[in-house]
Amino acid sequence: xxxxxxxxxxxxxxxxxxxxxxxxxxxxxxxxxxxxxxxxxxxxxxxxxxxxxxxxxxxxxxxxxxxxxxxxxxxxxxxxxxxxxxxxxxxxxxxxxxxxxxxxxxxxxxxxxxxxxxxxxxxxxxxxxxxxxxxxxxxxxxxxxxxxxxxxxxxxxxxxxxxxxxxxxxxxxxxxxxxxx
Numbered sequence: 710x711x712x713x714x715x716x717x718x719x720x721x722x723x724x725x726x727x728x729x730x731x732x733x734x735x736x737x738x739x740x741x742x743x744x745x746x747x748x749x750x751x752x753x754x755x756x757x758x759x760x761x762x763x764x765x766x767x768x769x770x771x772x773x774x775x776x777x778x779x780x781x782x783x784x785x786x787x788x789x790x791x792x793x794x795x796x797x798x799x800x801x802x803x804x805x806x807x808x809x810x811x812x813x814x815x816x817x818x819x820x821x822x823x824x825x826x827x828x829x830x831x832x833x834x835x836x837x838x839x840x841x842x843x844x845x846x847x848x849x850x851x852x853x854x855x856x857x858x859x860x861x862x863x864x865x866x867x868x869x870x871x872x873x874x875x876x877x878x879x880x881x882x883x884x885x886x887x888x889x890x
Contacts, residue, residue: 745783745791746817747771755799756807767817777802788812822847825854 745751747769755761765773771784773791778798783791788810799806818834820843827848840861844850861882 743788743812743815745786745788745812746815747784748817748819749812750814750816751783751788751791752811752813753795754809755803756809758803758806761799764813784817820846825851827851 745767747767749767750764751767751773752764753762753773753775761776763775765775767773767783771782772780773783774780775795778795781791781794781798792808792810795810796806796808799808815835816833819831820834820838821831822843823829826844827850829847832843832846840859850856863880863882864878
């Protein structure tokens with residue numbers, strides 16, 4: 710009976726929280742446009758320098774660490790811009806370094822589906838995805854879900870506040886599933 714009370718008050722909502730952009734801000738096929746995210750795993754190597762080959766995970770604050778270059782901000786940047794910054798920092802120690810960066814795992818491109826779905830949780834996006842596809846990964850809506858009351862929270866900016874902690878700005882979008890079909 711508790712379930713019916715929830716439905717009666719229309720409190721059943723599905724929340725889709727996107728850690729990364731969901732609507733085509735990036736392209737997995739075109740690495741020039743791919744924006745690095747916290748949680749991504751990058752393989753970085755310097756040609757002819759065996760000691761400078763590392764697999765690094767982008768930290769929650771968006772940075773990576775690499776020998777001789779130190780801490781480098783990476784999240785929100787393209788592979789090419791991080792490559793350029795690493796090259797500039799390594800030039801101090803190596804004559805004309807040739808840096809290569811490859812995304813080994815795009816684990817930072819995730820969508821969190823919560824609320825009245827059959828399998829709530831984190832889903833890694835291996836390709837651009839629509840709301841319906843994310844709901845499908847989560848097993849679809851439960852019979853008690855309010856199909857006309859789905860909310861998407863999309864992170865649009867992140868910055869450090871006065872205490873040094875990263876804070877995010879969010880955009881809220883309301884979706885009516887019935888209008889999609």
